[in-house]
Amino acid sequence: MTTAQEPGGTLLSAADLHIAFPGRRGAPTARAVDGVDLDIRAGEIVALVGESGCGKTTLARSLLGLVPPTSGRVTFAGEPLDYAGRALKAYRKRVQLVLQDPSGSLNPRHTVYDAVAEGLRIHGYAGDERAAVAEALSRAGLRPPERFFLRYPHELSGGQRQRVVIAGALVLEPELIVADEPVASLDASVRGEILALLLRLREELGLSALVVTHDLGLAWNIADRVAVMYLGRIVETGTVEEVLTSPRHPYTQALLSVLPEAPGDPVVLSGEPPDPSRIPGGCRFHVRCQVLASGEAQRAGVADHCRKVDLPLLSGGGETQVACHWAVAGGTP
Missing domain, CATH: 3.40.50.300 (P-loop containing nucleotide triphosphate hydrolases)
Known part of the structure; x- marks a missing residue:
């Protein structure tokens, strides 16, 4: 071949x-x-x-x-x-x-x-x-x-x-x-x-x-x-070892928390599942984010950014990247 x-x-x-x-019939795109x-x-x-x-x-x-x-x-x-x-x-x-x-x-x-x-x-x-x-x-x-x-x-x-x-x-x-x-x-x-x-x-x-x-x-x-991927965009990427052993995005952390071998309690996401016709402003995950809901983002000084400031696209290459104001500001799992 x-x-x-x-x-x-x-x-x-x-x-x-x-x-x-x-x-359809006037519904949003x-x-x-x-x-x-x-x-x-x-x-x-x-x-x-x-x-x-x-x-x-x-x-x-x-x-x-x-x-x-x-x-x-x-x-x-x-x-x-x-x-x-x-x-x-x-x-x-x-x-x-x-x-x-x-x-x-x-x-x-x-x-x-x-x-x-x-x-x-x-x-x-x-x-x-x-x-x-x-x-x-x-x-x-x-x-x-x-x-x-x-x-x-x-x-x-x-x-x-x-x-x-x-x-x-x-x-x-x-x-x-x-x-x-x-x-x-x-x-x-x-x-x-x-x-x-x-x-x-x-x-x-x-x-x-x-x-x-x-x-x-x-x-x-x-x-x-x-x-x-979350709501139409890639929010975290990298080698499988880096992303799955040290997840930085709260969404990735939530997905990993429900695995049988994961330590601690599963993260139950609040709010509605993603709706591609109603993408919120700011970080598109913020309406369900456990870090924002817990006050961690507020303590890190990024809560307003989470709600109002969009994040740039991640590049398609192999480097580890995350689209999260809290993680970029130094937030840790």
Whole structure:
């Protein structure tokens, strides 16, 4: 498999990305992605983490070319993403999607062979289709692959169905996969196997991955770097060890506090879940922030900033960054 960049070079990049959806019947516009910079390097696994409704799936779909941005741009291997039909088809061969629900993404009337071969047929593959399907299934851990050719999805376990979905992505030899909650629908006993598979594919193929998840525990087990998203923006980013062992943003701290192994009591966030049609002024997290509610931000002298002063976008690179007045002022967990 060939890659567009040397290991460590930027493969996929979003710059000042905005995606807005007009409201129905006079409802306000939803700013689902409201200014995001994000880089993914060749051979790197990045976890994009946040609650439902934070914009992470919309961002991922835009990086795949499925949702054109309202403004900003996406580049791949240094070239701006072209949304014209032929160029976009070529791009989607290089960047593949793995969905969270294998039962929903596999046609129950198609055999495993047809499900994996579908991408080859769409892209007019001229090689040995049977050999390519067998290799993809084998790489995904379904061996011997011929034993699975004529099976249907209902004849497989949940873990096997997810491996078929991964094989369907691998058969086109992509350089990057976008995995949206790749183990959310699987039993705990199978989750580790699928995560180990993704890590092995990175080692064997140099494959890059963006893993979209609400689960910081999953990010810890698989990612090199993590980007925490809240209400359309990335609010904290850095290496997985730095962000998850020393979180600086109160939102990241709250997400981590509910993990079973976390010390102390879970942080229960007050207020409503994020609403992209009603983004508050100042720090967009301030209406639910436990640090502001507890008086810590007031004692640090930044409470007014939290309520009134917007924060700059974080850059998309690998350095550790946080969008939080309290953390920048020296606040500590």
